[in-house]
Amino acid sequence: MVGVEHINAPLVVDIDAHTLTEYVPAKPLESNLEVVFGSAEQGSLRARFEPCAQLNCGNTLKFPFARGAYKPTAVTIKDAQVLVAADAATETKRVVELTLDTAALGQWDYAPGDTVAILPSNAPQIVAQLLQRLNLSEQADSVCHLSLALNCAKKSAKVPGHIPATATPRELLTHCLSLHAVPQKQFLSALASCTSDSKERSFLASLSSKQGAAHYQTLILERGLCLLDLLELCTTCQPTLALLVEHLPRLLPRPYSIANSPLECSQQLRIIYSIRANKAGVTTSMLEAKRELHREKQQSVQLYIYPREPNAFRYTDQEFSGNQILIAVGTGLAPFLGFLAHKQLHKELATGQTWLYVGAKMPQAMVKQQQLLAWQKASILQSLRLCYSRHSTGEQPKYVQQLLEQDAQQLVELMQQPTTVLYVCADGAKITKCIEDGLRRCLQLGLKLDEMEATQWLKEMRAKGKYREDIWL
Ligand SMILES: Cc1cc2nc3c(=O)[nH]c(=O)nc-3n(C[C@H](O)[C@H](O)[C@H](O)COP(=O)(O)OP(=O)(O)OC[C@H]3O[C@@H](n4cnc5c(N)ncnc54)[C@H](O)[C@@H]3O)c2cc1C
Structure with missing residues (x-):
């Protein structure tokens, strides 16, 4: 057997x-x-x-x-x-x-x-x-x-x-x-x-x-x-x-x-x-x-x-004029490849900012890295932040939540804009929880909130459809 x-x-x-x-x-x-x-x-x-x-x-x-x-x-x-x-x-x-x-x-x-x-x-x-x-x-x-x-x-x-x-x-x-x-x-x-x-x-x-x-x-x-x-x-x-x-x-x-x-x-x-x-x-x-x-x-x-x-985790005409913060780990990048290709094909209409954070184990494990860099060069992506959990290069962050914290101030400013939607896609509830903790710390740092207040902020973002997750269990 x-x-x-x-x-x-x-x-x-x-x-x-x-x-x-x-x-x-x-x-x-x-x-x-x-x-x-x-x-x-x-x-x-x-x-x-x-x-x-x-x-x-x-x-x-x-x-x-x-x-x-x-x-x-x-x-x-x-x-x-x-x-x-x-x-x-x-x-x-x-x-x-x-x-x-x-x-x-x-x-x-x-x-x-x-x-x-x-x-x-x-x-x-x-x-x-x-x-x-x-x-x-x-x-x-x-x-x-x-x-x-x-x-x-x-x-x-x-x-x-x-x-x-x-x-x-x-x-x-x-x-x-x-x-x-x-x-x-x-x-x-x-x-x-x-x-x-x-x-x-x-x-x-x-x-x-x-x-x-x-x-x-x-x-x-x-x-x-x-x-x-x-x-x-x-x-x-x-x-x-x-x-x-x-x-x-x-x-x-x-x-x-x-x-x-x-x-x-x-x-x-x-x-x-x-x-x-x-x-x-x-x-x-x-x-x-x-x-x-x-x-x-x-x-x-x-x-x-x-x-x-379909559910709310999608990128349609309604989202074109808004900003997107995309956070993925590993193959969780898959839906965002669709988002970015779509934005590229609607370049005149899609006027918002798109920031992408991706974590992989090694540089060679980063899915479609060349394509991501090309999108950054073509201003489809306004910010591209990559990290590698098994590839230590000095002080470089290993995990996406660390990248988020590095960008806390600017990230929170973008999150505060009314048209910004945050999308998280990862395989497993554990990774998604770490990302949520990272976002909470960003809010604490950026807005000088205590933990309870930052948690409430995220809760409200979720309720307003500004924080959308795809969790692959
Ligand atoms: C909304 C949604 C979208 C998804 N999109 C994708 C996608 O685009 N690409 C994708 O690869 N998966 C995606 N998944 C996960 C996918 O549906 C399967 O769960 C996964 O491919 C494993 O399926 P399986 O039948 O081979 O494993 P099962 O036979 O169901 O395996 C049992 C368990 O083993 C673990 N497991 C098996 N294979 C893997 C793996 N490769 N990585 C991590 N854990 C594993 C899981 O815990 C799984 O529950 C998505 C899930 C959801 C809910």
């Missing part, structure tokens, strides 16, 4: 050391579902089905934040460029830019700052291993459906909405279920009941118990072990497909910021993603596999995407 701890290193957990002698396992859910393999007729009906199984669930299945009547649509990868090479020494993640041909989505108005959602799929090799464990390798591509078990007593029981009327086991595991979700205690207890080895069974049951909370905390919540890791550890655990459908949540689409101006290219858009070398995520792993296929030019490579509802 290839789980969360993935290909890089074998999973090492002493299951005896994580098994209690006295515990009461969580009560497992009643088993309500069963898998029924279908007739040849069911198979022939599927000729017109979408390859992405969640799209065969009918109109009742909603896609989160889908804009208007847009549905997930297959678009083609036109180009894929590595913008930043991965570097283990500085823990720099590879950063990739994908250009997508979005003609299949039809006419679609978007502004810089808007996002699209990408439908992920679980990696084929992980699915193949799981099918083997479920003893379904031979039926992996046979059509089946989920139905309520004959002995199901629960009145409210139903087949989850993200499971299509018919699908193959491979499709269900590839497109519908989140195999890397945090296993709930009832799930652990259910897995224990499918485990023949007594030590492994006790480990899972103990982990599901109230008494095993500390082990649950360290192994599941902190170390992030998921179903696949547990199956690697417990080699005699053999759950059924119905049990997985019952316990695993839906595989949900992930948002990505559009990194270009709509005026730059018709029926195309760019997204930028970073990929972790260790414990790479589901969607980013899928994107990397597709990038590789595109590179080999074996076939036209497609992704399922849909436009998401």
Whole structure:
């Protein structure tokens, strides 16, 4: 099994050391579902089905934040460029830019700052291993459906909405279920009941118990072990497909910021993603596999995407005459590339000041540095401040919040102007909090406020829509 701890290193957990002698396992859910393999007729009906199984669930299945009547649509990868090479020494993640041909989505108005959602799929090799464990390798591509078990007593029981009327086991595991979700205690207890080895069974049951909370905390919540890791550890655990459908949540689409101006290219858009070398995520792993296929030019490579509802984090005609303070860390620069390209294309109308602060680990990890410098030279950017957390050059600030504090006086003057909007984009609540703390200190320094007053100032800026954040959790 290839789980969360993935290909890089074998999973090492002493299951005896994580098994209690006295515990009461969580009560497992009643088993309500069963898998029924279908007739040849069911198979022939599927000729017109979408390859992405969640799209065969009918109109009742909603896609989160889908804009208007847009549905997930297959678009083609036109180009894929590595913008930043991965570097283990500085823990720099590879950063990739994908250009997508979005003609299949039809006419679609978007502004810089808007996002699209990408439908992920679980990696084929992980699915193949799981099918083997479920003893379904031979039926992996046979059509089946989920139905309520004959002995199901629960009145409210139903087949989850993200499971299509018919699908193959491979499709269900590839497109519908989140195999890397945090296993709930009832799930652990259910897995224990499918485990023949007594030590492994006790480990899972103990982990599901109230008494095993500390082990649950360290192994599941902190170390992030998921179903696949547990199956690697417990080699005699053999759950059924119905049990997985019952316990695993839906595989949900992930948002990505559009990194270009709509005026730059018709029926195309760019997204930028970073990929972790260790414990790479589901969607980013899928994107990397597709990038590789595109590179080999074996076939036209497609992704399922849909436009998401916009929010206040966007740069539209209304913002042209105002000022923008843009603050980004790492790939958080992606939406601002769209803002700046858009401003450049509206140079006569976009008369406000734009200041950009960006943090990266190393100079070579700064996304599109040459383009940023060109925008500064062309006065699209009135101020460009860059910093590097792993590249020490004497007194130079390492973090964006330090850059902000260096500029406190001028920054606060700009913040005070009625048309100024501050935009922050970073991956993770921790970085966003550090930036907020930096802004608070700027206000304290610039306006001689105490901490409470500066906090209130930021709160009011937020309420007036002058402080907008995009936090990528
Ligand atoms: C409004 C919005 C806009 C976003 N725009 C972008 C964008 O333009 N570019 C972009 O790369 N991401 C963006 N994200 C984040 C993106 O949606 C995914 O969360 C991210 O790509 C990881 O997805 P995954 O399915 O590969 O990881 P999962 O399988 O969901 O991974 C589980 C967890 O691992 C961590 N993780 C995995 N990969 C990474 C990574 N590369 N960096 C940091 N942590 C990671 C995260 O904590 C994640 O929750 C955005 C998020 C939001 C909410």
